[in-house]
Amino acid sequence: MAEKVLVKGNEALGEAAIRGGCRYYFGYPITPQSELTEYMSRRLPEVGGVFLQAESEVSVVNMLYGASCVGVRVMTSTSSPGFSLMQEGVSYMAGAELPAVFINVVRGGPGLGDIQPAQGDYLQATKGGGHGDYRLIVLGPSTIQEAIELVMLAFDLADKYRTPVEVLADGMIGQMMEPVEFPEMRSLNTLPEKPWSLTGAKGRKPNKITSFDLDPYKLEEMNLRYEATRKRIIANEQRWEERNVKGADILVAAYGTVGRIMKTVMELAKEEGINVGLFRPITLWPFPYERLEELSKKVNTVLTVEMSGGQMLEDVKLAVKDNAATPFYGRMGGVVPTPEEILEQIEKIIKGSESA
Amino acid sequence: MNNKLIAAGFGGQGMMLLGQLIAYAGMLEGKHVTWLPSYGPEMRGGTANCTVIVSDKPIGAPVVAMPTEIIAMNIPSMLKFTPTLVEKGKLFLNSSMIDREPGRTDIEVMRVPANEIADELGNLKVANIVMLGAYIKKTGILSQNSIKSALEHKLVGKKKELLELDIKAFEKGTTLV
Numbered sequence: 001m002a003e004k005v006l007v008k009g010n011e012a013l014g015e016a017a018i019r020g021g022c023r024y025y026f027g028y029p030i031t032p033q034s035e036l037t038e039y040m041s042r043r044l045p046e047v048g049g050v051f052l053q054a055e056s057e058v059s060v061v062n063m064l065y066g067a068s069c070v071g072v073r074v075m076t077s078t079s080s081p082g083f084s085l086m087q088e089g090v091s092y093m094a095g096a097e098l099p100a101v102f103i104n105v106v107r108g109g110p111g112l113g114d115i116q117p118a119q120g121d122y123l124q125a126t127k128g129g130g131h132g133d134y135r136l137i138v139l140g141p142s143t144i145q146e147a148i149e150l151v152m153l154a155f156d157l158a159d160k161y162r163t164p165v166e167v168l169a170d171g172m173i174g175q176m177m178e179p180v181e182f183p184e185m186r187s188l189n190t191l192p193e194k195p196w197s198l199t200g201a202k203g204r205k206p207n208k209i210t211s212f213d214l215d216p217y218k219l220e221e222m223n224l225r226y227e228a229t230r231k232r233i234i235a236n237e238q239r240w241e242e243r244n245v246k247g248a249d250i251l252v253a254a255y256g257t258v259g260r261i262m263k264t265v266m267e268l269a270k271e272e273g274i275n276v277g278l279f280r281p282i283t284l285w286p287f288p289y290e291r292l293e294e295l296s297k298k299v300n301t302v303l304t305v306e307m308s309g310g311q312m313l314e315d316v317k318l319a320v321k322d323n324a325a326t327p328f329y330g331r332m333g334g335v336v337p338t339p340e341e342i343l344e345q346i347e348k349i350i351k352g353s354e355s356a
Numbered sequence: 357m358n359n360k361l362i363a364a365g366f367g368g369q370g371m372m373l374l375g376q377l378i379a380y381a382g383m384l385e386g387k388h389v390t391w392l393p394s395y396g397p398e399m400r401g402g403t404a405n406c407t408v409i410v411s412d413k414p415i416g417a418p419v420v421a422m423p424t425e426i427i428a429m430n431i432p433s434m435l436k437f438t439p440t441l442v443e444k445g446k447l448f449l450n451s452s453m454i455d456r457e458p459g460r461t462d463i464e465v466m467r468v469p470a471n472e473i474a475d476e477l478g479n480l481k482v483a484n485i486v487m488l489g490a491y492i493k494k495t496g497i498l499s500q501n502s503i504k505s506a507l508e509h510k511l512v513g514k515k516k517e518l519l520e521l522d523i524k525a526f527e528k529g530t531t532l533v
Contacts, residue, residue, distance in 0.1 A: 006376070006379055006380050006389070006391075032395060115395065115396060116396075171395075172418065172419075175392065175393055175395050176390055176391060176392040176393075177379060177390070177391040177392075178379075178390045178391070178415075179383040179388075179389060260417065261416055261417040261419065263414070263416030263417075264415075264416030264417040265416070265417075266416075267416070336419050338417070338419055338420075339416070339419075339421070340421050341421075
């Protein structure tokens with residue numbers, strides 16, 4: 001492996017994209033991810049790439065649509081309100097089966113909100129923020145090293161399944177620094193062929209890329225094809241981390257930044273004699289329902305902790321069913337929960353179940 | 357080892373850089389480190405702080421409710437963070453700008469006249485590095501050579517001319533506690 005470097009999350013996300021073969025970036029600055037846009041403006045010209053700051057997020061997503069049509073690896077990054085502006089285009093890209101990577105460095109919402117870390121965009125990301133029957137693959141990194149790996153994976157999955165992929169980070173991952181190791185730069189010759197792309201049709205039949213058909217039966221056929229792709233993704237791409245789940249007094253479900261905070265909570269809890277297990281989904285879509293269902297049969301409680309009012313909680317409940325109680329603890333508005341306050345919640349639950 | 361530092365001051369007093377130097381030096385010594393800035397609509401003269409963790413073990417939460425050390429470069433920073441310091445924790449005060457008592461007796465207080473020393477050295481901007489010297493000497497969490505390597509790494513290009521002065525400021529800082 002390469003030597004360790006101390007790097008800010010936003011810059012690591014950008015470098016990972018370039019090393020994963022991305023040479024086209026379109027974006028519009030927004031806190032707390034502006035360093036990523038800035039990094040790409042500096043770095044892409046060095047590797048023969050294209051950086052373009054658009055006049056708005058609506059333009060950005062349509063530039064992605066165009067670039068993806070010609071078969072190149074393309075991405076943007078934004079933060080919550082910016083991603084909301086892109087949703088129409090995201091839906092079009094899902095319908096046109098166009099690969100691209102969207103990095104959302106989530107901030108407090110709704111509306112203008114603030115610029116602090118939050119997880120309030122989970123439902124938008126996983127259930128479809130735009131119109132129509134589609135899902136994005138959604139990856140939730142919890143450390144900068146993992147963010148690097150997931151950004152590179154995002155490009156591969158996008159190409160493999162011809163779908164937009166979202167990396168759901170947050171302001172903490174974007175702003176913090178920690179030591180990481182970058183994988184080697186991927187050679188562009190090793191990227192997958194895209195025979196469907198629009199490359200001039202010289203010596204072959206023209207390709208057509210569209211999300212449109214006026215004939216409902218034909219449009220249904222397209223939708224059935226999207227659905228078949230989704231089923232393949234669900235079957236092949238579920239990822240999660242589980243820690244200390246055997247013999248746990250309580251299981252906690254958390255992703256991203258809260259997922260890493262939980263690792264400190266688990267150590268603090270151990271000192272108090274409480275055995276906390278962690279289930280950390282890495283693919284937020286496809287959500288690892290079956291594995292969580294299985295684990296929930298061995299505990300009384302699956303506590304969900306999020307920096308939201310309870311969004312992943314809905315998926316946790318779908319997985320856990322009646323196997324265990326599903327309480328929730330969340331902070332909103334950009335407040336990051338401390339390990340101590342999460343531990344307090346766990347202690348309350350454990351005491352409550354003992355006295356019951 | 358699991359040191360959790362909050363370094364706070366006015367924007368422009370170099371607390372972000374101080375934190376990054378500690379994190380970088382920690383990485384050089386093979387420690388686990390995280391650096392987390394406060395970020396917001398901040399500017400020179402506003403308040404700015406960062407949280408740095410240096411640990412032997414992988415770091416879960418980069419957020420810290422109860423730091424083991426605090427560096428406060430001005431009065432608002434001292435007032436804001438002193439109540440969060442752990443019992444027997446270390447509080448480093450920039451005594452050039454703080455003429456008040458921190459209001460706790462269960463902690464260890466180091467008073468470092470960082471601005472005055474920096475001024476004597478000829479550049480007020482190195483007050484943060486004076487403070488860094490005092491912090492590293494007192495805590496002993498990292499070697500002084502690692503910090504010097506971090507300075508060499510960080511001060512490149514135009515800033516390189518400041519390197520010699522920064523090393524001097526750092527060494528001076530280590531003599532103050």
